[in-house]
Amino acid sequence: MNTVISDTLVRVRSLRFAFGPRVIYDGIDIDIMRGKVTAILGPSGTGKTTLLRLIGGQWKPDAGSIEFDGINVHQQSRSELFELRKRMGLLFQSGALLTDLTVFENVAFPLREHTRFPESMIRDLVLMKLEAVGLRGAADLYPGQISGGMGRRVALARAIALEPDMIMYDEPFTGQDPISMGVLIRLIQGLNQSLGLTSVIVTHDVEDVLKIADYVYVVSGGKVLDHGSPDQIRNSKSALVRQFLNGEADGPVSFHYKSATTYEQDLMAGRA
């Protein structure tokens, strides 16, 4: 299973990261292969979003390295890092749309910032991207006038506007109805096949992501629990992975957030 893949776009090695005393990652290795859909699964609160921000160079790891196409992300100057980021898109869970611009202007934003395309070309490109996510009709609305799920689709249109090498999706399926969910899944697959785009999907939405992923990592408690193809993950021998896939409250992964005191102690403490 631990085969070294030659065509790796992102190489994460013995990554360590902590928020103060709380260790998020305790030495993880992840390879993201070029042109493939890689899913990173894990219970909420395991720092999946943190991983994307680390790859994007917004936060610095405490130890270990992250390479994007052979370039160490955290050893770049600010301007080099910005150059690198033009090649990766990050789809924030909140969408992170600019609220004082219309949907159209939001998608046009990276094009206006980074290219000198004439206005007519920008218009065509934006309308094409919006058509792909089914929101051409919403071009003149403001982010406050559309739903959260629609906002995330606009953010996707914006992320693909510059046609990056890789897109990182942070919980893309949350807040989508079954129809837009199906469209979104086909869209991610389509981008992957037609443009050769590398996709990283971070989610706790197991069933949907196993349908489209080429490779899956299961992360919990700061470690990689298991990795492999979706079929290998479905038949994982790890009790933790099985618990996560089947959604059981009891098992090696605790449903409860770690607490220093027991439930009884907490309840009794109020009587003193």
Add this chain to the structure above:
Amino acid sequence: MSFLTPAAEGLRGLGRASLFLLTILATIPGALLRPRLIVQQIYSVGNLSLIIIIISGSFIGMVLALQGYRTLVNFGAASSLGVLVALSIVRELGPVVTGLLFAGRAGTALAAEIGLMKATDQLAGMEMMAVDPIKRVIAPRFIAGLIAMPLLVSIFSMMAIGVAGGHAIGVELLGVDDGSYWSQINQAMHGGDICDMLIKASVFGLAISWIAVYQGYHAAPTSEGVSRATTSTVVVSSLAILALDFVLTAFMFR
């Protein structure tokens, strides 16, 4: 120890704010290449502050004229009313009151806007689109504040001395001679006074813009954090304006 800790904390904040200012200054040449963004911001901090500046300027000029006339008329010096109003406004009240109003009207808006952009991941989103938020968002707002303040102070002073304010009360209402109102101003006020006024205005503009963008950019990304950032903007800017005014006055009118 208990008294040193807040002092150390204050010093650390000042250090952070200074580094932030250097970062902004480094992006200014790049930001100047996109004047449209700056013009937009001048409109939103300057033009939208106009009404409050015009009204306040008129009223302060009127009050000064009423009070000044009562005193001056006892000495038979009512014809010097113009000088009294003009020098008070140009030297002190114009820059200081405009600064306080600008901090309350535009500074808070800047801090809240930037803080909310941070809280809703808009700044992080820009960074991931390889757009530097300092250059794209912070620098144009900072420059706009710098440009708007001297203009607003000039408008405030014109309203207070001539257009409404002192002239309306002194000449139209109390019957001071129109000619002596202006000629006395003309004799007593020099180019240096106007220059000092503009220097004060620019210094206050720098202080307010700096404090507002710093507070917004470093706000905790929560609703409480944004509210605290707007409050601190008013409090810190007001104190900074009064303290800087004292220092500047001490140097200008020794």
